[in-house]
Amino acid sequence: MFTFKTTVKPEWIDYNGHMQDAYYGLVFSYAVDAMQDEVGFDAEYRARTGCTIYLLEDHKFYLREVKEADNLRIETRILNCDEKRFHLHMQMRNGDDLAAVGEFMELHVRQKPTPQAAPIPDEILQRLQSATLSSVDAAELKHRSRSMTIARNSRST
Template identity: 40%
Template structure:
């Protein structure tokens, strides 16, 4: 049996998110992925109670988005998250955004986040309890293939 990622976030494309080309503007892909990131971090314990109680949080420090297929106003969106790796301070993860009704891949994003002490405004170690939750997820996600879009760099491929 092949491991399948479960949906972690669902959202509807609002009309005001669409641009002069008639499809969802690129800024709103970032918004939807940000909402999916919040759900993912909530699921491992970096939620509002944690932030309020510890003055620690996560900050995205790098991201790369691919826009695979356009989506229009009213479309349902479904996001999954794949944990690629983590260490004592960083979390490397990958979201996929699908058209919820038609099932096609709309976009992907690969992100690196760091755990932050909000008082010092510095990177800080991830607590062991949260690392244990991440380790459990990573163990199951290791069975998944690395996403084709992960690790990409932007550039024009020239024929030689």
């Protein structure tokens, strides 16, 4: 599990007095950035290789209100990965309360000459694979989105 922490900023609060839905996505995105850096997709890697990560699909569940100055902890787990993609399950916690859950499908991309899916380097892929939850542990996660999987076929994205 990878962990990211942040505090809800005043500008993230909407007219209802809680964090606007768009900022849940921002916080989840910051947590993905932190996880990517931890496994090796950091700034040095991006500059050296011209590769990065693109978001393909996401699903979010909003479970509890989050207010200004709340301290959030985002726990990121890897559900699956293949040679070009990885599937994340993220839980946003406000203290002991589960505030939101998101699932994200990410794609490794070589940006030049035009963006195109590219294989994840072996050493990073091994880190992702070693952090991947077992199917039993993944099945126990609550608030799963509709089916989001890495389809295995002869022609990958």
